[in-house]
Amino acid sequence: xxxxxxxxxxxxxxxxxxxxxxxxxxxxxxxxxxxxxxxxxxxxxxxxxxxxxxxxxxxxxxxxxxxxxxxxxxxxxxxxxxxxxxxxxxxxxxxxxxxxxxxxxxxxxxxxxxxxxxxxxxxxxxxxxxxxxxxxxxxxxxxxxxxxxxxxxxxxxxxxxxxxxxxxxxxxxxxxxxxxxxxxxxxxxxxxxxxxxxxxxxxxxxxxxxxxxxxxxxxxxxxxxxxxxxxxxxxxxxxxxxxxxxxxxxxxxxxxxxxxxxxxxxxxxxxxxxxxxxxxxxxxxxxxxxxxxxxxxxxxxxxxxxxxxxxxxxxxxxxxxxxxxxxxxxxxxxxxxxxxxxxxxxxxxxxxxxxxxxxxxxxxxxxxxxxxxxxxxxxxxxxxxxxxxxxxxxxxxxxxxxxxxxxxxxxxxxxxxxxxxxxx
Amino acid sequence: xxxxxxxxxxxxxxxxxxxxxxxxxxxxxxxxxxxxxxxxxxxxxxxxxxxxxxxxxxxxxxxxxxxxxxxxxxxxxxxxxxxxxxxxxxxxxxxxxxxxxxxxxxxxxxxxxxxxxxxxxxxxxxxxxxxxxxxxxxxxxxxxxxxxxxxxxxxxxxxxxxxxxxxxxxxxxxxxxxxxxxxxxxxxxxxxxxxxxxxxxxxxxxxxxxxxxxxxxxxxxxxxxxxxxxxxxxxxxxxxxxxxxxxxxxxxxxxxxxxx
Numbered sequence: 001x002x003x004x005x006x007x008x009x010x011x012x013x014x015x016x017x018x019x020x021x022x023x024x025x026x027x028x029x030x031x032x033x034x035x036x037x038x039x040x041x042x043x044x045x046x047x048x049x050x051x052x053x054x055x056x057x058x059x060x061x062x063x064x065x066x067x068x069x070x071x072x073x074x075x076x077x078x079x080x081x082x083x084x085x086x087x088x089x090x091x092x093x094x095x096x097x098x099x100x101x102x103x104x105x106x107x108x109x110x111x112x113x114x115x116x117x118x119x120x121x122x123x124x125x126x127x128x129x130x131x132x133x134x135x136x137x138x139x140x141x142x143x144x145x146x147x148x149x150x151x152x153x154x155x156x157x158x159x160x161x162x163x164x165x166x167x168x169x170x171x172x173x174x175x176x177x178x179x180x181x182x183x184x185x186x187x188x189x190x191x192x193x194x195x196x197x198x199x200x201x202x203x204x205x206x207x208x209x210x211x212x213x214x215x216x217x218x219x220x221x222x223x224x225x226x227x228x229x230x231x232x233x234x235x236x237x238x239x240x241x242x243x244x245x246x247x248x249x250x251x252x253x254x255x256x257x258x259x260x261x262x263x264x265x266x267x268x269x270x271x272x273x274x275x276x277x278x279x280x281x282x283x284x285x286x287x288x289x290x291x292x293x294x295x296x297x298x299x300x301x302x303x304x305x306x307x308x309x310x311x312x313x314x315x316x317x318x319x320x321x322x323x324x325x326x327x328x329x330x331x332x333x334x335x336x337x338x339x340x341x342x343x344x345x346x347x348x349x350x351x352x353x354x355x356x357x358x359x360x361x362x363x364x365x366x367x368x369x370x371x372x373x374x375x376x377x378x379x380x381x382x383x384x385x386x387x388x389x390x391x392x393x394x395x396x397x398x399x400x401x402x403x404x405x406x407x408x409x410x411x412x413x414x415x416x417x418x419x420x421x422x423x424x
Numbered sequence: 425x426x427x428x429x430x431x432x433x434x435x436x437x438x439x440x441x442x443x444x445x446x447x448x449x450x451x452x453x454x455x456x457x458x459x460x461x462x463x464x465x466x467x468x469x470x471x472x473x474x475x476x477x478x479x480x481x482x483x484x485x486x487x488x489x490x491x492x493x494x495x496x497x498x499x500x501x502x503x504x505x506x507x508x509x510x511x512x513x514x515x516x517x518x519x520x521x522x523x524x525x526x527x528x529x530x531x532x533x534x535x536x537x538x539x540x541x542x543x544x545x546x547x548x549x550x551x552x553x554x555x556x557x558x559x560x561x562x563x564x565x566x567x568x569x570x571x572x573x574x575x576x577x578x579x580x581x582x583x584x585x586x587x588x589x590x591x592x593x594x595x596x597x598x599x600x601x602x603x604x605x606x607x608x609x610x611x612x613x614x615x616x617x618x619x620x621x622x623x624x625x626x627x628x629x630x631x632x633x634x635x636x637x638x639x640x641x642x643x644x645x646x647x648x649x650x651x652x653x654x655x656x657x658x659x660x661x662x663x664x665x666x667x668x669x670x671x672x673x674x675x676x677x678x679x680x681x682x683x684x
Contacts, residue, residue, distance in 0.1 A: 024596070027593065083682055084679075101523050104519070105517075105519075105524075107445060114445075118445055121438045122438060124524075127440075
């Protein structure tokens, strides 16, 4: 018998809060305006999930991948009964625990110990069970010294460790995990991944949503790719991830349209219109790999001539760390005036020394006097794939950090197996 | 229905921990701690005594006015706080029920039940006042906790309706204090039921709190006769509100996480 069965599940959300009454007053006004229309007429709806079918056998560990807003989290919410499907059926056999965030229900006035009980019972643990595991939880979280201190005195890292410690001691038949690893320091992430790894042996069914494709490939033999609310592909993780990454190159080929991004800052005299990724050879990139060369083409548009603009690009890690800021200003370039109404600038990166993972771009256009013309925060994402940069067959793993350095090792006074390695 | 109840039973420990959290948090980092449970009804009693007894000469059926009004203020304070806390509880805990599944009723219910601690503390002061005014406690005093059943049912019913409405319409939060304020004056707390003309009393009893509060008073004082007709009307109203609250909550809880 399958542990998780999802049959023809669809979930519709109503969007456009402009029209939905959120106060009595608005509800009354709506009724007064259109006494017979109800308040359905102007509602826009979207399908977060559409006819999703999915089965997971007992003991299977399944990764769920897809872009932001593809419906991954909605699927987990439907599975965990937090929200109900508009149509279709969900059946989960056995005790279920959902980890959509770490430390759900923590109360800052309560002590660490008290919060373990609260959080544990919210996640479905029995008091007896928490009593028995209390020492192990405290030990795992590494917060013994502060366990009787209100957690408002905890650092965010300590809270996180405590929350994960409770979660790691859950013993459900079916575990749903949503991107909880995308936070915290590297060492802690590693600990979490190790714990996740040990889930294999527990014989429980795990559905694991993550953007961390390396982790998915490591932990989940099978993956499901959700795209626009539908199951686009279901199969061996390696194949699914490859197919999924392939679509990002496709997006690069067409270029990313930036004209309709609503959440932009700046005066708008000159604006970004599109972003394209190329190789140095001018060919659109299928995949971006560690160590590749890369050209970012920034298309812009201006209505009137603009004096002295500077172009800037910032790259962020998927944890939100700013890795670098690149700009025409810092490079000492001087652009006296932009006359053409449309054009582009190319940012040429000869050597992309980013580890595999997902990165975000922010773009800005400012004048020397710091007038912001156009500011786009986190407007584009790109995935860097692993490459066998050192030619060793070992690859470069996203878990090793954010950047890597071209380097070589020289051996002295020992018998090295290989020859001295030169950087190409 | 039985599924609903068995699920609540299954999650009983969560109910317990949520109540425990509410009680624990309420008096953390406060100067006077649990004394607040007494201060509010006690000070209200002093104010009422000064204004309504000493200045307006309000009758109190031959019972010393302070104890007459305090005995009603205990259930009243419980009820008004329980429906205010329960009414705001879902919105305040939206970070919980959008992340984890458990019976949603646990949230308003724990708010309503945690107020019972205050009720118990305030009741001990009532015992002190009985000694001071030289009332001999009667066996009927044992019925005092029994009357908590309809009182809590009423608080749950109303609290669940307001909690569910509040998820959908945020101005419910502003309506709550207003509702409790009006309700105070529609209930024989400041005044005795006896000043209401007899023919209007069944109408008064439609306010379910009337029968309950008269019941609380009747357990204390020997000379009071219980108006059973009025009490019955109040019990029917209480049960109706309790059922209506559960039905409405059940009907809407499926979409809480989508609209909050």
